[in-house]
Amino acid sequence: MKDTRILSEKTTYETFTQEEYMEMKSELLRPVQTIGKWGKIWIAFLIMVCIAGVVAYYIQETKSKYVTVSLRDYTMWGVYISNFVFFVALSLIGVLMSAVLKLTHFEWYRPLSRIAEIIAVSAIMLAGVSIVAAMGRPDRLHYLFLHGRIQSPIVWDIIVILTYITASLILLFIPLIPSLSTCSNHLHNKPKWQMRMYEFLSFGWEGTPEQWKVLKKCIKILTVLVIPLGVSIHTVTAWLFATTLRSEWDSTNFGAYFVSGAFLLGVAAMIVAVFVFRKAYKLENYLTPMHFDKLGQALVLMSCIYIYFNVNEYLVPAYKMSGLHANHLLSVFIGKDAPLYWSVVFFGMFVPAVLPLFKAMRKPVPLTVIAVIVVIAAWFKRYLIVIPGLAHPYLPIQDVPKSWMHYSPSLVEMTIVSATFAAMMLIVTIFSRFFPIISVWEVAEGKLEGKDEIINYK
Amino acid sequence: MKNSYKIIIFALLVAFSKLASAQDHEASLKIDYTTEDSVKYCVVHATSSDTSISGVEVKLYVKRLFSLLPIGDGVSTDEDGNAKFEFPGDIPADLNGKIEVIAKVEDDENYGSAEVHSESSWCVPRKKIGELERSLSGSRENAPIYFIVVSNLLLFGIWGTIIYVVLQLFKIRKTSKHLVKNK
Numbered sequence: 001m002k003d004t005r006i007l008s009e010k011t012t013y014e015t016f017t018q019e020e021y022m023e024m025k026s027e028l029l030r031p032v033q034t035i036g037k038w039g040k041i042w043i044a045f046l047i048m049v050c051i052a053g054v055v056a057y058y059i060q061e062t063k064s065k066y067v068t069v070s071l072r073d074y075t076m077w078g079v080y081i082s083n084f085v086f087f088v089a090l091s092l093i094g095v096l097m098s099a100v101l102k103l104t105h106f107e108w109y110r111p112l113s114r115i116a117e118i119i120a121v122s123a124i125m126l127a128g129v130s131i132v133a134a135m136g137r138p139d140r141l142h143y144l145f146l147h148g149r150i151q152s153p154i155v156w157d158i159i160v161i162l163t164y165i166t167a168s169l170i171l172l173f174i175p176l177i178p179s180l181s182t183c184s185n186h187l188h189n190k191p192k193w194q195m196r197m198y199e200f201l202s203f204g205w206e207g208t209p210e211q212w213k214v215l216k217k218c219i220k221i222l223t224v225l226v227i228p229l230g231v232s233i234h235t236v237t238a239w240l241f242a243t244t245l246r247s248e249w250d251s252t253n254f255g256a257y258f259v260s261g262a263f264l265l266g267v268a269a270m271i272v273a274v275f276v277f278r279k280a281y282k283l284e285n286y287l288t289p290m291h292f293d294k295l296g297q298a299l300v301l302m303s304c305i306y307i308y309f310n311v312n313e314y315l316v317p318a319y320k321m322s323g324l325h326a327n328h329l330l331s332v333f334i335g336k337d338a339p340l341y342w343s344v345v346f347f348g349m350f351v352p353a354v355l356p357l358f359k360a361m362r363k364p365v366p367l368t369v370i371a372v373i374v375v376i377a378a379w380f381k382r383y384l385i386v387i388p389g390l391a392h393p394y395l396p397i398q399d400v401p402k403s404w405m406h407y408s409p410s411l412v413e414m415t416i417v418s419a420t421f422a423a424m425m426l427i428v429t430i431f432s433r434f435f436p437i438i439s440v441w442e443v444a445e446g447k448l449e450g451k452d453e454i455i456n457y458k
Numbered sequence: 459m460k461n462s463y464k465i466i467i468f469a470l471l472v473a474f475s476k477l478a479s480a481q482d483h484e485a486s487l488k489i490d491y492t493t494e495d496s497v498k499y500c501v502v503h504a505t506s507s508d509t510s511i512s513g514v515e516v517k518l519y520v521k522r523l524f525s526l527l528p529i530g531d532g533v534s535t536d537e538d539g540n541a542k543f544e545f546p547g548d549i550p551a552d553l554n555g556k557i558e559v560i561a562k563v564e565d566d567e568n569y570g571s572a573e574v575h576s577e578s579s580w581c582v583p584r585k586k587i588g589e590l591e592r593s594l595s596g597s598r599e600n601a602p603i604y605f606i607v608v609s610n611l612l613l614f615g616i617w618g619t620i621i622y623v624v625l626q627l628f629k630i631r632k633t634s635k636h637l638v639k640n641k
Contacts, residue, residue, distance in 0.1 A: 149598045150609055163616055170623060177630065203627065204634025211630050218623045225619055 021444060025186055028436045028443075031281040033187060035433055039280075043433075046426040053419020056412045057133060065136065068412045074400070075390045075407035080134035082386040083417050086379050087127035087424070088161075088237045089262035094120025094168055095230030096266045099223045108294055110442045111286045115273050116266075117172040118437070122427035124165050124233075126420045133416050153240045160233045167229055171222040173201075174215060178441040181205035194434070234259050241385070247324035248389040257309040264302040265378040268352065271295045271371035273428075275364055277437055286438050289364060296362030299371070303353035310349065327392045337388045340380060348377025485511060485569035487561045489576040491545070498545040498580055500529070502561040503538075506569060510539025514566050518543045521558040529559075551581040 035043075060068045071078045097116035101109035132138050148155040180202035184195060205211060238258035241249040251257070271292065278287040318329050332341040352374045355361045361370065387407055409417070431437070488503045502516045514535045519526035527549070533541040541561075549557055557580070562573040592602045 147598065150601050151594045151596070151605060159613065163620075167616075167620055170620065174623075174627065203631045205630065206634055208633060210633045214626055214629045214633075218626050221619060221623055225616065229616070 024444060025182060025440055027283070027285065028438050028440045029183065029186055031432060032183065032434060032436060033189075039429075039433070043426065043429055046422045046429065049422035050419050050426060053416050053422070056415035056419070060133075060412050060416070061138070068410060070403070070407055070410045070413065072401075072404040072407070074393060074404045075387055077134065077386055077390060078407060079383065079387075079409040079413050079417055080130050082379075082382040083420060084127050084130035084134065085237055085258075085382040085386065086265075087123045087130060087420070088234055089258070089265045089378070089382070090123035090269055091120045091127065091164070091168070092230050092234055092259070092262040093123070093266035093269055094171070095227055096263050097270050098171075099226050099230075102223050103227075106294075107446055108291060110446045111283075111438045112270065112274065112291065113442065114172070114175065114435075114439045115277060115437055116270060117168065118428050118431045119269060119273060119424075120230075121165070121168045121172055122424045122431075124161060124168065125427070126424045128161055128165075129423070130417075130420055133420075153236060153243050156236045157233075157240060160229070160236050164226075164229045164233045167222060167226050171219070171226055174218050174222065175439055175442060176435060177201070177203055177205050177215060178207065179436050179439060181207070182440050183435070231259055234262050241389070245394055246389050247392065247394065248328040250325070251313060253309060253312045257313050260302070260306045260309045261378065261381065264299070264306045264348075264352070265375065267295060267298045267302050268371040268374035268378065271299070271367055272375060275368040275371075277432070278364070281432070281437065283438060286443060292364045292367050293359075293362045296356035296367045299352045299367075299374070300354075300356050303349055307349050307353060310345075324392055324394065328388055331388055331391070332384065337384065341384055344377045344381045344384060347373045348381055483507070483569050485514060485563050485566065485572040487516070487563065487572055487574040489559060489561055489574060491578060491580065498547060500543045500545045500559065500561075500578075502533075502535075502541045502543070502574075504535045504541065504563065504569075504572075505539055510537075511535060511569065512537045512539060514541075514563055514569060516541040517562045517564060519560045519562065520549055521552075521560060526560060545580055547580065547582075549581045551579075551584050553584070555579070555581075555583050557581040 065071070069078070094117045098109065098113040098120075102113065132141065135141065144155065144158055148158070180198045184198035184202055187195070187198070235255035235258065238254040242251055242254040274287050274291055274295070277283055314329065314332075317325050318333070321329065331337050352370055355370055356367060361367060391405060391407070483506045485504050485506050488505070490501045490503065492499050492501060500518060502518065504511050504514050504516060512535050515532040516535060517532045518529040518541075520529060521527075529545065530543055533543060535541045551557055556577050559576045559578050560573060561576075562571070563569060564571055590596060590600050592600045594602065594605070596602075
């Protein structure tokens with residue numbers, strides 16, 4: 001039985017003409033082979049922003065934090081933690097756009113999976129960086145491991161982040177092995193160390209049936225594992241809030257509310273990434289209008305789910321308007337946070353739920369514009385969850401300084417936040433310059449098996 | 459004008475005499491512990507120049523982490539110089555397993571202020587960390603058993619799978635004829 005399957009795989013591969021495969025390889029390896037002027041300028045720009053972030057962090061840690069950041073007794077988390085929640089949400093893109101589509105046999109996932117996985121890995125890394133930036137005493141980070149309580153959601157968060165990073169990195173690496181062999185065989189005029197790196201990391205890949213069997217088995221196991229892990233990581237992040245004493249966060253809805261928001265952000269971020277890679281690396285043959293059409297439909301679905309959880313999160317407590325919770329609700333509905341709140345509702349939920357219903361809006365350019373708006377709104381949505389929530393403590397103090405009640409991020413904070421974004425994009429950019437951003441063998445495999453829908457799904 | 463001078467001088471003399479009399483009669487306190495019919499009493503004996511003093515208000519405290527815990531209201535000493543306090547039996551002990559009892563005379567018009575410290579074992583011993591109840595809000599050592607078991611099962615299950623996958627990967631390397639030839 002096993003032999004028959006191996007034979008059939010082999011036979012399938014032999015039906016693919018060498019000419020077609022070589023053409024595909026050269027197209028997908030082109031971004032790795034040469035980096036244009038604009039590519040270099042983009043990388044230099046990102047590095048400069050990252051350096052600015054490092055300098056800002058140095059200032060934050062060496063000068064008085066009371067001066068360098070706006071965090072006070074009430075708003076002790078601020079923009080760093082809202083940024084952390086945003087990055088954790090973004091990291092779920094790997095779960096949705098790679099694992100879920102793969103397991104449910106939506107074949108159009110093939111050119112998207114690696115893009116999703118590298119975004120997931122870089123986002124979760126920068127989520128960790130955001131936490132360290134938020135720490136008052138980062139020199140005590142190791143105390144979490146030495147003295148942490150297993151009952152504490154902070155410890156669960158550390159455990160689940162480390163596990164998710166590890167699983168995502170391996171899931172990124174395993175399908176890369178055949179691609180590394182491709183790089184090693186087909187790239188030329190590259191530094192010796194780069195070629196040695198490809199050879200070393202390709203694990204002696206020869207594409208034998210035994211090797212394919214092991215590879216696919218590993219991918220399958222990790223693809224299944226990464227789904228509960230991804231859901232856990234964002235649910236635990238939600239529980240960090242739900243178990244903290246703030247009336248606004250006393251919600252049993254928080255886990256599902258966060259995860260559904262993360263899926264919406266994941267689809268929007270995927271649309272933006274697909275558009276950028278398609279244009280910058282001229283991958284129109286692989287990232288086709290069909291992908292935008294499908295992603296547009298996914299955007300509508302995710303928006304509707306997210307709206308449902310928002311109704312549960314805001315309108316049910318608003319019906320009761322009880323105690324301290326009323327302060328927060330009135331603040332976001334008609335108070336000082338209302339303009340931001342209603343903008344987020346309109347641009348972050350209503351627009352993506354309605355506009356992509358029209359086919360014309362699911363074309364690459366209009367859909368990308370919608371997706372960019374959704375990503376920006378998603379960042380502010382996390383801001384709205386964290387900051388107004390902190391402004392209403394259970395035990396308000398009389399005559400508190402004004403700076404405790406009104407939070408606006410300082411220049412140092414915003415520079416560090418900008419640097420985290422630059423670092424995330426830098427990781428994705430550098431990765432795509434060293435490794436094919438579209439998995440050559442996965443796309444080829446889809447083609448070989450007669451699944452033309454990958455490229456022209458109609 | 460002359461009268462006001464007189465008043466000031468008189469007031470100063472009175473104050474000086476008060477001060478002098480207080481300094482002349484310093485009170486000293488001593489704490490004894492007795493049990494009558496299984497009720498614990500703390501008896502503070504006040505003396506001045508080896509003579510028992512009566513009618514002096516004594517207050518009793520137990521030292522806690524940040525401040526002093528009053529034990530009942532102040533009690534005036536009787537003709538034998540004793541002030542008797544019923545002592546509670548449920549005060550948690552300090553880190554050494556004891557409590558520090560403090561008796562004070564505060565701003566008495568004849569004897570000024572005086573205090574005495576005494577160590578007592580009339581307290582509830584502190585439970586060691588391991589003896590405390592296991593709960594979600596407990597310390598690191600007192601996590602609920604079910605919680606430790608479930609978390610460890612999940613952790614070992616997930617990390618076990620990850621390690622299994624990594625080990626499988628080395629199979630790819632092992633089956634490589636190219637690498638075997640190079641060796």
